[in-house]
Amino acid sequence: MTTGTIRAKRRAALCSCALAMAMLALPAAANAQSAATPAQTDESADDPDTEIVVTGTSIRGIPPTGSGLISVTREDARLIGAASTPQLLATVPQLNSFNTAPRVSNGGLGSFAPGLRGLPSAATLPLMNGHRLVSGSTQQTNPDFPFIPELAIERVEIVADGASAIYGSDAVAGVVNFITRRHVSGLEANVRYGFADDYQAFSAGAIFGHDWGSGSFVLAYQYQENSNITGADRRYRSQDFRSVGGLDTRSTVCPDANVNLFAGTIYAAPSLEPGVNTCDAGAPIDLLPQNRTHSVFASGRQTLSSAVTLWADVLYSDRRDVVQAALPGQTFVLITAANPFFRAPPGTGSLFGYFDFRPDRLVGDDHFDQTFRVRTGDSTAGVDINLPRDFRASVYGTFNWSRNDTFQPGINTTALTAAAAGTTLDTALDPFGTGTNPAVVAQILDNPTDFTNRQRIYIGAVKVDGPLAALPGGDLKIALGAEYRRETYMQRGQSGGVGFPEDLDRNVESIYGELFVPIFGAGNAGPMARSLTLSLSGRYDHYSDFGSTTNPKIGVTWEPVEGVSFRGSYGRSFRAPGLRDLGSTVGSYYAAAALVDAFGARDPARGVNQVNTILLFGGNRDLKPETARTWSAGVDLRPSFAPDLTASLTFYDIKYDDVIGTPSGLGALLFSDPTFASRVIRDPTAAQLSDAIANTVPFFYTFSAIPTIGNILDLRQGNFGVRRTNGIDFDLRYRRTVGFGAIFGGIAGNYILHYRNQLSPTSAVSNSLEAGIPRATLRTTLGFTAGPVTFVNFVNHRAGVTAPYATPTGTALYKSGGYTTVDLRLSVRMPDLGFMRNPELGVQVNDLFNARPPFFPGTDGIGGAYNPIGRYAAMSLRTAF
Secondary structure, X not given: OOHHHHHHHHHHHHHHHHHHHHHHHXXXXXXXXXXXXXXXXXXXXXXXXXXXXXXXXXXXXXXXXXXXXXXXXXXXXXXXXXXXXXXXHOOOOOXXXXXXXXXXXXXXXXXXXXXXXXXXXXXXXXXXXXXXXXXXXXXXXXXXXXXXXHHHEEEEEEXXXXXXXXXXXXXXXXXXEEEEOOOOOEEEEEEEEEEEOOEEEEEEEEEEEEEOOOEEEEXXXXXXXXXXXXXXXXXXXXXXXXXXXXXXXXXXOOOOOEEEOOOOOEEEOOOOEEOOOXXXXXXXXXXXXXXXXXXXXXXXXXXXXXXXXXXXXXXXXXXXXXXXXXXXXXXXXXXXOOOOOOOOOOOOOOOEEEEEEOOHHHHOOXXXXXXXXXXXXXXXXXXXXXXXXXXXXXXXXXEEEEEEEEEEOEOOHHHHHHHHOOXXXXXXOOOOOOOOOHHHHHHHOEOOXXXXXXXXXXXXXXXXXXXXXXXXXXXXXXXXXXXXXXXXXXXXXXXXXXXXXXXXXXXXXXXXXXXXXXXXXXXXXXXXXXXXXXXXXXXXXXXXXXXXXXXXXEEXXXXXXXXXXXXXXXXXXXXXXXXXXXXXXXXEEEEOHHHHHHHOOOOHHHOOOOOOEEEEEOOOOOOOOEEEEEEEEEEEEOOOOOXXXXXXXXXXXXXXXXXXXXOOOOOHHHHHOHHHHHHEEXXXXXXXXXXHHHOOEEOOOOOOOOOOOOEEEEOOOEEEEEEEEEEEEEXXXXXXXXXXXXXXXXXXXXXXXXXXXXXXXXXXXXXXXXXXXXXXXXXXXXXXXXXXXXXXXXXXXXXXXXXEEEEOOEEEEEEOOOEEEEEEEEEEEOOOEOOEEEEEEEEEEEOOXXXXXXXXXXXXXEOOOOOOXXXXXXXXXXXXX
């Protein structure tokens, strides 16, 4: 059977499945105005031990005062049909990964960590059962989101509010807490297979648990894999935007060379007639990489006495990505008539040419396969001790570890230049075909980037919490805690034959406290004062590598009448510089005067006479933490006249200062903004030049014969940026029991009112809503349960984005259309089948109408984030034994 026949049969099956589900969906889609979740069957609702897992507070048994809580339950996850935590989070409108196919960021180099409300991912802190996680990134040491087996997730709670007063660094925009199951009886398993055009995915998992009264144990495992999707697999991509006033962005560095004689005419191989070869550089590149992931989770608890309980949680994941990456184009390669493969353009009689070409014929393919293997482990164990007067002490330790093995093939430009200058068939480069000697090809391809990065986190902590005094409104409660954390980062390997060893570490000492004050409650409630609670919290952190920071927070929740609650919060948060922000290897890069434009190093003060320049990139020991001021106000409704309805509305405002970044790529702003004045050293002294070279790792230039240097540009990390944003989160849910079962629906989302950005405190203010960030995201849900059948319809919408694009005369703004997809889910609980108990068959179709991503005259013709998978159908089976 041919590949085309297989694809045709898949499409036919998919269309049949989609048509059947669409017919079922018509009543739901016609009224899809709101999103809600079905009944929340939280197995731990009656488990007293779950009170220790509270997101946004250190005190047992109370919700986060003053802050809203976004929750995704186990039943939600079951209905959504997400095979992984990234896919589950892609259904939350407040997260940047909403309605995308989440993947490892930075092409496999970095972590998976989507941010909140358009803010950077590093400003959101992920947790597992309230505890800090490790990063698997090669670039950052901020925590990653965990790859927890699907069956092990109890719920996910998101506090979209500054929370450094409780958790310390990284909780600027909020926290995402993954809460795992603790009590499972017997064995459960699931399996899922899905496909789309040029794509398929498979996952299978199981969970086993046992509860013996005084203790319990849970063990879960999941395997996932998916194929890749390249740019060529999606025909909606475009790179020529001249028809809408843009530029032709197709590459001129292609498998067939372009030859420049610097006489005003370009000649295109293979005929070498006047003209320019162009090609789609993104066609062979992955939009979604091939992935394989194993994940294992284990959890155990044992009560030793009425006062002492031991517990431990361990998560291990092994993720391998194979990324089809672009071949590095070779430009300005000088080949003369001495090379036996040289051909002069007809009629020119030239004895030389500068060749631009993509090395497909040397590599034997149109891409490089880069591999990234990330293994992470997160483990926490402790003891809970019940003290007199209902106080509890928790003493615990955390050991988290990760290893990232990166392999990226590369081109040895020195060997290629030597081959270009070769004078025999055995030594010369063939720029037109496959005539290059295999031994020479091997030398040219012998230039990999091969790194191993290891990170470790060690934490020792103690916390005491409980009721301090009885007040008329309830118990005055307090929590006090202390924490010691050690972080390490190690890098070994080489790039281009040059090693970049790094050994970085830091120690963090923290103390924190929280006070919960019930001003009004059941004992002293009055008119318009059914309940009024106040929370005061603060945390002090001392870092061994940059100093100390103190962050307070205050929260208030007021319930004037039953079913109506108003809340508000104000606080300070921070993000500590990552270890690599501070200490990564500083590299010095040489830009010849004629090439400063390519490096963004054009100095206006030099006019047309640009100068040789050295650029410094890397870490900066003088960094200080990013800081933020956050406040929010909201209302939660559960009206007595409509007990099946819940609604919440939150206004938030965030001012984010000292954002860490690099001044590279700022062009003229680098030379004119007073903030960057110290980063530009014109006409450096011999001592300054020597210092710039001696303390760095030369990479692009050996400095064996230093030319005259006119500028040194210090482009290392710095505290430059200022961001300010505010907006509204909303969530409306309705669920009602009816004769045949239940109906449910609602709408949830985020609307950004303002998002201002400054590259430095003294630079002009720009509007990030005109720089590619969508103003609105929302998700609606409408469904029903009838006996063993549950059907639900989701609609996901991301507003169109406005962003600048290049024109022949400069830049202009373009507003793309919105991106809307429709998802359908159908699940059927079947009677017991032999040894299978409560089997459930599920069918899902994501992006039912195969929505075309919005057009934009740049970035491959796509406006904003989207899901490259397109229409996707899957079947799943879930059962207990």
